[in-house]
Every structure is written in structure tokens, then in C-alpha cells.
Amino acid sequence: xxxxxxxxxxxxxxxxxxxxxxxxxxxxxxxxxxxxxxxxxxxxxxxxxxxxxxxxxxxxxxxxxxxxxxxxxxxxxxxxxxxxxxxxxxxxxxxxxxxxxxxxxxxxxxxxxxxxxxxxxxxxxxxxxxxxxxxxxxxxxxxxxxxxxxxxxxxxxxxxxxxxxxxxxxxxxxxxxxxxxxxxxxxxxxxxxxxxxxxxxxxxxxxxxxxxxxxxxxxxxxxxxxxxxxxxxxxxxxxxxxxxxxxxxxxxxxxxxxxxxxxxxxxxxxxxxxxxxxxxxxxxxxxxxxxxxxxxxxxxxxxxxxxxxxxxxxxxxxxxxxxxxxxxxxxxxxxxxxxxxxxxxxxxxxxxxxxxxxxxxxxxxxxxxxxxxxxxxxxxxxxxxxxxxxxxxxxxxxxxxxxxxxxx
Amino acid sequence: xxxxxxxxxxxxxxxxxxxxxxxxxxxxxxxxxxxxxxxxxxxxxxxxxxxxxxxxxxxxxxxxxxxxxxxxxxxxxxxxxxxxxxxxxxxxxxxxxxxxxxxxxxxxxxxxxxxxxxxxxxxxxxxxxxxxxxxxxxxxxxxxxxxxxxxxxxxxxxxxxxxxxxxxxxxxxxxxxxxxxxxxxxxxxxxxxxxxxxxxxxxxxxxxxxxxxxxxxxxxxxxxxxxxxxxxxxxxxxxxxxxxxxxxxxxxxxxxxxxxxxxxxxxxxxxxxxxxxxxxxxxxxxxxxxxxxxxxxxxxxxxxxxxxxxxxxxxxxxxxxxxxxxxxxxxxxxxxxxxxxxxxxxxxxxxxxxxxxxxxxxxxxxxxxxxxxxxxxxxxxxxxxxxxxxxxxxxxxxxxxxxxxxxxxxxxxxxxxxxxxxxxxxxxxxxxxxxxxxxxxxxxxxxxxxxxxxxxxxxxxxxxxxxxxxxxxx
Ligand SMILES: Cc1cc2nc3c(=O)[nH]c(=O)nc-3n(C[C@H](O)[C@H](O)[C@H](O)COP(=O)(O)OP(=O)(O)OC[C@H]3O[C@@H](n4cnc5c(N)ncnc54)[C@H](O)[C@@H]3O)c2cc1C
Ligand SMILES: Cc1cc2nc3c(=O)[nH]c(=O)nc-3n(C[C@H](O)[C@H](O)[C@H](O)COP(=O)(O)OP(=O)(O)OC[C@H]3O[C@@H](n4cnc5c(N)ncnc54)[C@H](O)[C@@H]3O)c2cc1C
Numbered sequence: 001x002x003x004x005x006x007x008x009x010x011x012x013x014x015x016x017x018x019x020x021x022x023x024x025x026x027x028x029x030x031x032x033x034x035x036x037x038x039x040x041x042x043x044x045x046x047x048x049x050x051x052x053x054x055x056x057x058x059x060x061x062x063x064x065x066x067x068x069x070x071x072x073x074x075x076x077x078x079x080x081x082x083x084x085x086x087x088x089x090x091x092x093x094x095x096x097x098x099x100x101x102x103x104x105x106x107x108x109x110x111x112x113x114x115x116x117x118x119x120x121x122x123x124x125x126x127x128x129x130x131x132x133x134x135x136x137x138x139x140x141x142x143x144x145x146x147x148x149x150x151x152x153x154x155x156x157x158x159x160x161x162x163x164x165x166x167x168x169x170x171x172x173x174x175x176x177x178x179x180x181x182x183x184x185x186x187x188x189x190x191x192x193x194x195x196x197x198x199x200x201x202x203x204x205x206x207x208x209x210x211x212x213x214x215x216x217x218x219x220x221x222x223x224x225x226x227x228x229x230x231x232x233x234x235x236x237x238x239x240x241x242x243x244x245x246x247x248x249x250x251x252x253x254x255x256x257x258x259x260x261x262x263x264x265x266x267x268x269x270x271x272x273x274x275x276x277x278x279x280x281x282x283x284x285x286x287x288x289x290x291x292x293x294x295x296x297x298x299x300x301x302x303x304x305x306x307x308x309x310x311x312x313x314x315x316x317x318x319x320x321x322x323x324x325x326x327x328x329x330x331x332x333x334x335x336x337x338x339x340x341x342x343x344x345x346x347x348x349x350x351x352x353x354x355x356x357x358x359x360x361x362x363x364x365x366x367x368x369x370x371x372x373x374x375x376x377x378x379x380x381x382x383x384x385x386x387x388x389x390x391x392x393x394x395x396x397x398x399x400x401x402x403x404x405x406x407x408x
Numbered sequence: 409x410x411x412x413x414x415x416x417x418x419x420x421x422x423x424x425x426x427x428x429x430x431x432x433x434x435x436x437x438x439x440x441x442x443x444x445x446x447x448x449x450x451x452x453x454x455x456x457x458x459x460x461x462x463x464x465x466x467x468x469x470x471x472x473x474x475x476x477x478x479x480x481x482x483x484x485x486x487x488x489x490x491x492x493x494x495x496x497x498x499x500x501x502x503x504x505x506x507x508x509x510x511x512x513x514x515x516x517x518x519x520x521x522x523x524x525x526x527x528x529x530x531x532x533x534x535x536x537x538x539x540x541x542x543x544x545x546x547x548x549x550x551x552x553x554x555x556x557x558x559x560x561x562x563x564x565x566x567x568x569x570x571x572x573x574x575x576x577x578x579x580x581x582x583x584x585x586x587x588x589x590x591x592x593x594x595x596x597x598x599x600x601x602x603x604x605x606x607x608x609x610x611x612x613x614x615x616x617x618x619x620x621x622x623x624x625x626x627x628x629x630x631x632x633x634x635x636x637x638x639x640x641x642x643x644x645x646x647x648x649x650x651x652x653x654x655x656x657x658x659x660x661x662x663x664x665x666x667x668x669x670x671x672x673x674x675x676x677x678x679x680x681x682x683x684x685x686x687x688x689x690x691x692x693x694x695x696x697x698x699x700x701x702x703x704x705x706x707x708x709x710x711x712x713x714x715x716x717x718x719x720x721x722x723x724x725x726x727x728x729x730x731x732x733x734x735x736x737x738x739x740x741x742x743x744x745x746x747x748x749x750x751x752x753x754x755x756x757x758x759x760x761x762x763x764x765x766x767x768x769x770x771x772x773x774x775x776x777x778x779x780x781x782x783x784x785x786x787x788x789x790x791x792x793x794x795x796x797x798x799x800x801x802x803x804x805x806x807x808x809x810x811x812x813x814x815x816x817x818x819x820x821x822x823x824x825x826x827x828x829x830x831x832x833x834x835x836x837x838x839x840x841x842x843x844x845x846x847x848x849x850x851x852x853x854x855x856x857x858x859x860x861x862x863x864x865x866x867x868x869x870x871x872x873x874x875x876x877x878x879x880x881x882x
Contacts, residue, residue, distance in 0.1 A: 081753065081755065083645055083753075083754065083755035084753040084754050084755050084784075085648065085754075086753065106649075128598075138566070138570065139592075141598060141601060142566065155842050155845075155846070155872075155874075156842060157842060157846045158839065158840065159843065159846075161819075161820050161838065162753065162818055163751045163752070163753055163783075163784055163818070163819050163823075164783045164784070165558060165562070165567065165751050165780070165783045165784065165785045165820075165823040165824065166751055166820040166823060167555065167556045167567075167605050167820075167822050167823060167824055167825070167826055167827075168820050168821050168827060168831075168835065168838055168839070169827065169839060169843075169847050169865060169866065170602065170605065170606050170847045170851065170865070170866075171569065171601055171602060171604065171605045171606075172843075172846060172850065174569075174598040174601025175597055175601075175602055175850075177598065177601075178594060178597060178598050179597050179598075182597070183597070194651065194653075195648065195649055195650065195651035196651065197651050198651060223622050223625060223692070225691065225692075250651065250652075250695070251651065251652060251695065251698060251699055251702070252698075253694060253695050253697070253698030253699065254691065254692070254694075254695035254698070254699065256694075257692050257694040257695050258692070258695075297593070298593070299589055299591035299592055299593020299594075300591050300593075301512045301591050301592070302511050302512050303511065327592075328591045328592050328593065329593060352589060352590065352591075353589070354589050354591070354593050354594065354595040354596075356593070371595070371597070374595065374596045375585070375586050375587075375595060376585075376586075377579075377583055377584070377585045378585055378587070378595070378596060378599065381585070381599070381853060381854070382596055382597055382599075384853040385597070385850065385853050388846070388849040388853060388874065388875070389846070391875055399596070399597070
């Protein structure tokens with residue numbers, strides 16, 4: 001079987017477009033959206049299962065499949081328009097490469113996802129993994145103006161557009177961002193950029209967790225406008241205590257004003273990071289989630305943050321944990337048996353808190369699903385939407401769990 | 409075409425006085441804000457509760473009758489207009505604010521709540537609902553959700569979709585769903601994001617959870633007048649390039665200023681200016697003051713003849729007055745006003761404004777421009793008289809040319825008013841058959857029989873056929 005798949009892919013993409021992964025699985029490496037769609041169509045016609053891979057730096061590339069499709073040759077920054085603050089970028093482009101390219105022209109993409117800097121843009125979009133900057137700049141979807149997607153049966157759908165304001169047709173981009181690849185493979189995206197800020201200052205306060213979360217609430221009430229206001233566990237921040245990190249970006253005057261207003265907040269000793277330490281600090285935080293094979297995110301606001309961290313600490317641990325104090329997002333990394341994770345999801349759901357499995361080995365993803373159980377009626381809708389975008393069920397993605405949660 | 413039996417059955421759900429079916433009673437419901445489409449609905453039903461909405465939709469499902477949801481009917485693309493074989497479901501009685509959570513900055517509202525009422529109601533808490541369409545004193549939050557409405561202050565804070573976190577919806581088969589979560593993290597795929605902007609074709613939103621934002625501590629409004637539209641457009645890009653994001657950047661051209669100044673809304677705008685630019689900054693006082701200096705310098709450097717600046721509510725209101733009343737003022741020029749809506753990349757603004765002027769002259773039309781310059785969202789408004797068939801034809805040709813020019817520049821056919829029935833024909837300009845097919849297939853997941861607001865948004869003849877979802881409801 002594997003030889004047949006390999007042969008057919010080679011006929012389609014040429015020798016350079018196919019390889020085998022470490023386990024011998026054929027891996028297609030299309031270098032254009034059209035080639036990507038041909039691969040999907042072939043898999044659909046033959047009934048083959050596809051594993052989607054970005055730069056392949058993800059966990060074990062372990063979803064059982066007949067072939068892997070890597071977006072790593074889709075790595076071109078197609079166009080950048082400084083005047084419009086818009087870029088068109090292929091999905092396999094590593095974030096770091098894009099960051100450098102944009103910085104050269106005085107712009108940035110205000111996203112700081114967890115993981116390594118070489119993460120592909122497609123994987124960040126598909127998993128909707130925003131980082132601390134979500135506080136000031138919104139979730140991943142706010143940065144994506146449109147995208148081209150190859151569906152499971154090889155159609156190319158061009159959702160959205162290249163302008164910041166656009167309501168033509170249904171907003172299909174929203175389905176792709178955070179869809180974990182279940183609605184197609186992203187080939188290209190139009191991104192909303194920002195002018196590089198003049199000032200970018202990060203301050204840290206250390207202390208007991210409760211004191212820090214309460215300080216974060218005070219900062220919100222004082223109407224400070226941080227780009228990030230993130231609570232970090234000691235292990236994640238590589239410090240002895242919990243850390244509350246506040247990041248301000250913008251004009252000098254705005255940043256200095258906010259830094260002044262932050263000083264009295266929470267009776268804490270706020271220490272600014274020197275400019276040479278700022279970027280390394282945040283990339284340490286991003287990489288910090290590597291301490292375990294499983295990463296979860298939970299959406300929770302305000303006072304719910306303390307309770308939810310307690311819940312995680314009690315049922316799992318609070319070793320590698322971060323919480324956006326204002327953006328309403330907690331991220332946990334670690335290791336735990338499926339049953340325990342399922343129990344946490346159930347407990348969170350009882351408090352109306354959604355829990356998304358961001359990354360985990362296939363058996364855990366398969367059992368729990370990225371989303372687990374939906375609200376009543378939603379599962380049927382999601383299933384039908386998936387059927388529309390992947391009628392042959394070729395895309396091997398576990399949105400729902402197999403473990404009998406059913407609908408809530 | 410709606411029979412007496414159905415009228416009676418609807419009456420049993422809502423009470424007979426909340427069902428309208430005589431021609432004279434239906435008159436008010438024959439149009440929305442679009443002057444070129446008029447149609448009598450078969451009947452109008454006015455539910456008073458979400459439960460009644462569900463019962464109505466269930467009944468229409470069982471009897472296989474199409475329906476159209478309607479908020480305030482201020483839509484500008486014909487979205488809330490129904491054919492005689494359809495029932496119009498008017499949601500204006502569902503106008504309660506169900507709850508406000510100050511700490512979490514959330515409110516839950518019924519769909520018929522008028523946009524401006526919501527901000528007024530939460531103002532005592534120091535909060536407001538950001539999206540502020542110019543029609544905000546009339547339009548409903550439900551209509552805003554359906555159209556993904558924008559407004560002047562969406563430049564900095566985003567449009568409706570950025571402010572909706574949870575929706576209770578009744579699907580066209582009468583089943584109920586809750587999408588999203590109050591916390592803002594979607595519960596599964598982002599179905600709230602998909603529903604917002606679906607123009608009433610996926611079902612009816614019956615409860616809407618919105619984000620609220622704190623009222624900014626300090627606001628500065630600046631009004632600059634320019635000798636050319638091009639200079640004003642370039643000033644817009646220069647401001648954005650500094651990294652400062654103003655809360656709003658609105659432009660009015662000479663024709664628009666003239667209309668405003670000739671009306672009772674006269675705001676003291678310089679009538680000899682080719683373009684007037686309103687820039688608003690908000691935030692903490694020290695930041696606003698410093699950014700205002702930078703912005704003022706840029707405006708002058710880019711050729712502004714004068715910059716007026718205001719920080720007190722009264723003075724600011726005066727500067728805004730003309731902008732807010734511009735549509736009303738333009739409405740007085742001629743019996744009808746075609747309010748157009750299109751988008752171009754910001755860098756194309758100067759060129760597209762020249763193109764629009766050229767199209768205007770060639771067709772001998774009267775066009776005034778008032779628009780959200782910061783995000784390239786144009787509103788070329790054509791004053792005309794629809795009793796003159798030749799003018800109507802020229803208006804149509806001119807609109808088509810303007811749309812084509814915007815698309816050619818890399819833009820879109822609508823930035824906030826939606827496609828409705830008005831822009832069906834332009835959809836193939838920006839979407840290929842495959843993508844239109846995907847849209848239709850998604851619609852059919854929510855509404856397999858295509859009974860909710862039939863015939864809008866997706867030009868079915870231009871779609872490549874997608875397989876309908878197997879096991880789709882009925
Ligand atoms: C040290 C470390 C820490 C990490 N911490 C986190 C973390 O906290 N959270 C987290 O999410 N990840 C985390 N990761 C994963 C990390 O970010 C991966 O590097 C990243 O996901 C890999 O990106 P990739 O391009 O290799 O995509 P892959 O791992 O190959 O793909 C990621 C997912 O996205 C889907 N996908 C990828 N590209 C596309 C596309 N174009 N269209 C549709 N679907 C697509 C895939 O199906 C897969 O489900 C961590 C990784 C490392 C090494
Ligand atoms: C003078 C003027 C200025 C305007 N300025 C702006 C502006 O600045 N920005 C902007 O974005 N728009 C603007 N508009 C357009 C219009 O006000 C908006 O589109 C508004 O969102 C429509 O709300 P409505 O309540 O009037 O909806 P309607 O016109 O009644 O309906 C619009 C659409 O929404 C659907 N719908 C209504 N309620 C629901 C519901 N509960 N569930 C599902 N579908 C529903 C209808 O079926 C229809 O398709 C303006 C209009 C006018 C007349």
C-alpha cells in the first residue's frame with residue numbers, strides 16, 4: 001500500500017515532491033496551493049487518510065494515516081504591503097522567518113504563540129494558539145483577513161479577502177482558524193499587520209499567586225492598556241516565585257504613562273526588563289510549554305481565573321501554567337492520563353468553561369478530541385460542516401473524542 | 409400567498425394583534441434602507457419572546473414556508489425584505505437587556521435591542537458597546553450581528569464580530585442552539601464567528617452576549633480640512649504608519665460637506681475644502697495629548713490648511729455633528745439616496761477617489777463621499793430620483809463600475825452593509841465558483857431547505873455544486 005501511495009504521489013508531484021518519514025510513511029511536499037489540492041483530490045479518490053504536518057516540529061507526527069502532507073514547501077511570503085499593513089503568506093512559512101521579513105519593513109504580526117519560533121503559520125492558525133499578546137491584540141482570528149484552503153476532496157476555497165473590513169459572503173475564515181485542520185488544509189493566508197511600535201516595555205512582579213491575580217484585576221480596573229498581562233508559574237518563567245508580566249507597546253508617551261500608572265498597582269515591586277532581555281524572556285515563556293506532552297487551554301474571565309487555576313492545580317498540577325488576566329485564557333502543559341484530563345474537562349464544562357486540547361499524542365487526541373463534547377445540537381452541526389469540507393473523511397483530525405462523552 | 413390558516417396559526421402563537429397580513433398593514437415592511445427593492449411580504453409576525461420565535465420557526469418548518477428575520481429595517485442591501493410567499497419575523501418587541509455583568513464586561517441582550525440603547529444603559533457603569541453604526545439610534549443588535557455591522561470607531565476596536573461572544577440561535581427547523589461561550593473562547597470551532605455576518609440565512613439570533621468596553625478616560629477629536637482629496641487620503645496612511653491607531657478616521661468630500669452645511673445640521677465645516685478629515689484619539693490623557701501632537705503635525709505636513717481640536721464633550725459633539733448627520737443631509741438633496749459601500753486597500757484611496765469622480769462625471773450623477781477612511785471603507789452615495797428610469801439605469805451602471813474598480817484595486821464589494829439582494833450580482837467579482845459553492849454548502853448545513861431569507865448573499869447560479877451534507881436535517 002505504502003509503495004502504491006508513494007508511486008502515485010511521485011507521479012503527481014515529481015521526485016522532489018515526495019519523501020518517506022522516519023517510519024516509512026509517504027510524505028507529500030506540495031509547493032503550491034494547486035499541487036496541494038491535487039494531493040487531497042488523489043487521497044479522496046483513493047480513500048486514503050491524510051496526516052497534516054506543518055514544519056513537522058510538532059509532537060510526534062503520529063496520527064495514523066496513509067500519507068502525510070507537509071506544508072513545509074509552502075514557505076513563501078507572497079506579498080507585503082507596508083502602506084496597507086497587510087501580508088499574504090503561505091501556510092508553511094515559519095513564524096520566525098515572517099517576523100524577520102516584516103521587521104525589515106517596520107511591521108510586525110502581533111502574535112506570540114506558544115512553541116518554537118519555527119512554528120508554521122498554518123499550524124498557529126489551525127490550532128488558534130495565541131499567546132500573551134492576545135490581551136492587547138486579540139485572538140488569532142483577529143489577525144487573519146482571509147485564507148485559501150484545500151478541502152479534504154481537493155477543492156480550493158478562497159475565504160475572506162485582503163482588506164481589513166469585509167463582509168462579502170459568509171465568514172468561512174472563522175471556521176478555518178481554530179479548526180485544527182478538520183475543515184481543510186490551509187495553503188495561504190492574508191494577515192493583518194501593525195506598524196512596529198516605538199516603545200516595547202515589559203515589567204515583572206513576583207509574589208504569591210493570589211496577590212498577583214488580584215493585582216492583575218486592579219490593573220484592568222485602572223484601565224491600563226497592556227499588550228500582555230500574563231500570570232506565569234515559577235517553572236514557566238524560570239523563577240522562584242509566580243510572576244506577573246506586564247507588556248506595554250506603543251508610542252513613548254503612552255507606554256511611559258502606563259508604566260507610571262502600573263507602579264502603585266498591587267503594592268508590588270515592578271521591575272522593568274532591559275531591552276536586551278525582553279525578547280528572550282517572552283520566547284522563553286513561549287518555549288516553556290515544552291515541559292510535557294499535553295497542552296490545554298481554557299477560556300475563563302475575571303474571578304474565574306483563580307478558581308480555574310485551583311481546579312487545575314488540584315486535578316493536575318500548576319507546574320507549567322500561564323493565564324492571561326484580562327484576555328480570559330489559561331494554558332496548561334504537562335502530562336496526565338486520559339481519564340484525568342477528561343475529568344478536568346467535565347469539571348470545567350460544569351462551570352461553562354470551554355477546554356481545548358491544543359496538543360497531545362494521537363492516542364490522547366483520539367480519546368479526548370481537541371474539543372471533546374459540544375453543547376446540545378452543536379455536534380451534529382460540526383459533523384455536517386466537516387462532511388461538507390471533507391466528504392471522504394480523509395483528514396485525520398480528532399475534533400471530538402471517542403470516549404463516550406456524548407453531547408452535554 | 410400566505411393562507412388564512414397559517415395566519416391564524418401564527419396568531420395562536422403570538423396573539424392575533426401581533427400578526428399583520430392586510431396589504432395596507434404590510435406597507436411599512438415592503439422596503440429596508442435600500443431604495444431600489446420593494447416587495448410585500450406574505451405576512452408579518454411579531455413575537456414577544458424567544459420561545460415564540462422558536463414556535464413560529466417550527467410552524468414555518470412544518471408548513472414549509474420561507475421566512476425573513478427583520479430588526480429595524482435600516483439595512484442597506486435589501487436583506488430584510490421578503491417576497492410574498494414568505495413570512496417576515498419582526499423582532500423589535502424582543503428589546504430587553506437581559507443582564508449586565510460589570511466585572512466581566514458582558515451584557516446579554518435580546519436581538520431587538522436598539523444599538524444606542526445598550527450603550528446608554530451601561531454608561532452609568534462606565535462601560536459602552538463599541539460598534540457604532542451611523543444608524544445606531546435605530547438599528548438593532550440582532551441586525552448588527554446579521555450584517556457584522558461596523559461604524560466610525562471600529563478602526564481601533566474592531567467590528568461587530570469582535571464584540572460578540574455567545575449566541576442563542578433558532579435554526580430554520582425550529583431547533584435551538586447555544587454557540588460560543590461568555591468567556592470568549594469558542595466552544596469547539598468558531599461558530600459564533602461563522603454566524604455573525606450570515607445575513608439572517610443561518611437562523612434567528614434570540615439572545616446575544618456582547619463584550620462591553622470601559623469608556624475611555626480621555627478623548628480628543630480633530631478636524632482637518634484639505635485642499636485635495638488625495639492629500640487627505642495620504643494623511644490617513646501617514647498617521648497609521650506611525651503605529652498610532654486612532655479610534656476613528658472619517659472623511660467627507662466637498663459634496664458631502666456642502667450638503668451638511670446647507671442643512672439644519674450645519675456644523676461649521678469649511679465649504680471650500682476638497683476634503684474634511686475627522687480624527688479621534690482616545691485613551692489615557694497623557695497618551696492622548698502626546699499622540700494628538702504627533703497626529704496634528706502629520707496632518708499639517710500632509711497639507712491640511714487648518715486643524716481644529718476639541719476635548720470637551722460639547723465641542724467634540726459639534727465636530728462630529730456633520731459626520732453623524734451626513735446621510736440625513738444628503739437625503740435632502742434628492743428624493744432617493746443610494747448609499748453605496750465598498751472597500752479598497754488604504755493605499756488605493758487617492759486613486760479610487762479619482763476614479764469615482766470620473767465615473768460620476770461620465771454618468772452625470774451627483775455623488776457625495778463620506779466614509780471610514782482609516783480602513784478604506786468607502787461610501788459613495790448617489791442622490792437620484794427613482795421615478796426617472798434613465799437616471800436609475802445610470803445609477804446602476806455607475807455602481808457596477810465603482811464596484812469593479814474597487815475589486816480591481818484589491819478590495820471588496822461590501823465592508824459593512826452586506827450583500828443582501830443588492831450585491832448578489834457582484835459576488836462573482838470576488839469569489840470563484842468553488843468558494844461560492846462552499847458558502848452555499850455551509851448555508852445548507854444550517855438550513856437544508858434554504859428557507860431562511862431565501863435568495864440573498866450567494867448567487868446560486870454562479871456556484872459550483874457541492875455535495876449537500878449527508879444526513880442534513882430533512
Ligand atoms: C518546545 C515545544 C513547546 C510547544 N508548546 C506548544 C503549546 O503550548 N501549544 C501548542 O499548540 N503547541 C505547542 N508546541 C507545538 C509547537 O508549537 C509546534 O512547534 C507547532 O505546532 C508545530 O508547528 P508545525 O508547523 O510543525 O505544525 P504541526 O505540528 O505539523 O501541525 C500542528 C497542527 O496544526 C495542523 N496544521 C498544521 N498546518 C496546517 C495547515 N496548513 N492547515 C491546516 N492544519 C494545519 C496539524 O494538523 C496539526 O494538528 C510546542 C512544541 C515544542 C517543540
Ligand atoms: C442612515 C444609515 C446609516 C447607516 N450606517 C451604517 C454604518 O455606519 N455601519 C454599518 O455597518 N451599517 C450602517 N447602516 C446599515 C444598517 O443600519 C445596518 O446594517 C444594521 O446592522 C441593520 O440593523 P437592522 O436592525 O436595521 O436590521 P434589518 O435591516 O432589519 O436586517 C438586516 C439583516 O439582518 C437580518 N436579521 C435581523 N435581525 C436578525 C436576527 N435577530 N437574527 C438573524 N438575522 C437577523 C435580516 O434578515 C436582514 O438580512 C446604516 C443604515 C442607515 C439607514
